[in-house]
Amino acid sequence: MPYVPAPVSTGLRALSAVAPPLAVRAAARAFWYVGPPAAVRPADRGVHERSRRGAVDVDGERVVTYRWGDRRAPAVLLVHGWKSRAARFAGLVDALEAAGLGVVAFDGVAHGDSSGRRMSALEHQAAIRAVHDAEGPFTAVVGHSLGALAAGLTLADGLPVDRFVSVAAMTGFDAIAESFLRLVGMPAALHERFCQHVERTFPGDVRDVRARIDLLAHPVPEGVATLFVQDDDDRMSLPAGAPLLHAAVPGSELLTTRGLGHNRVLDDPAVVAAVVAHVTASRPATVRR
Structure with a gap:
């Protein structure tokens, strides 16, 4: 936002x-x-600093990439939201690594350590494709907020992954x-x-x-196992959109939480566990508060 x-x-x-x-x-x-780039939170700094960094070009802008874990392991791509950065996924990075997965993330155009002055969902899509070409393939994608919207649209365009987790996505x-x-x-x-x-x-x-830019008109393909995560107290991505996204993808799952809002949902241990369970092909448990 x-x-x-x-x-x-x-x-x-x-x-x-x-x-x-x-x-x-x-x-x-x-x-x-966009405003000034979000700083790396103290709680996320250890994960941020131990990443292996690279960069890709996205329409003339330098987009910084991060990788964790064994390069030979199946990899998960993490896509952050507006006014955020890759390091915001630190808790999930740790959990995915512990599950034996590789992890790749990036700072979107005009975010984090990447260059640029503005970013839309379309530019975020271009970055996803560029990172996939440079660091993929990926077995799963996890997106938050605008990152979930952009990732879902890129999957609809044919990005080849098996599983998808959308956290606090807007419909379009x-x-x-x-x-x-x-x-x-x-x-x-x-x-x-x-x-x-x-x-x-x-x-x-x-x-x-x-x-x-409409994830209801261009939904995630049915062949991609999809989990939608939405908090009932989210003031940015309104909760009413999550059931619509869920209904647009037959066979998808909807996990709801309460009291976490738009960003703290990424830090919740139960949500992190459900995301890891989903991308490792287990069925996530329903989380309610």
Whole structure:
């Protein structure tokens, strides 16, 4: 989710009341602002520092990659979300290594130690494909937030993996816009106008953005064993989207939690255990709080 400083949110709310067209244009500019890269948390630093690092080129940007574990072992790709970085998966990295798997992750464009100034789900998809070509193949992909959305869309496009875990995914472009407007305090009445403006001015003259960034219209293939994880108290990826994603992928599983929110779900031991169980082909237990 785009980073918007409090004074900017206050200004957008005021503009929405007196000059909606200007508010939409200003909000669209704020929508692309990534802000300073997230720092590596102290709890994640040990995992971060013992990784084997590399880099791939993604449309002229240097995307930093990380690998852990035995290169000969089946590997899992981890895809982080907005305003995050690869190290945020540290607890899961440890657990996957302990299960005998190799692990690969990367800092998305304009995130972590990678270069760039902005990132969309489409650019995250391009990074996933580039990392797959350089570090794959992968037996499974685990994505969080925007990373889960981008990973799911890339699987729909044919990325060859056996298993997928989606943690706190948004359903698509419109869901991202809805959450953004809600979090900055702009009225829902401006949703359609905002979406049209962002789509019309999307970087790179990309066409049909709303149709392309839609995990319900382009679901994960049935042949990919899929687990959706969603917390009931997530304020960014609203819980109502998870059952829709689950229903769009016949045979998929839905694991629900409570009280963990959007990010802490990645640190929960029971969730980590369920993710590892899924990617190692065991059936995950339902986790409820």
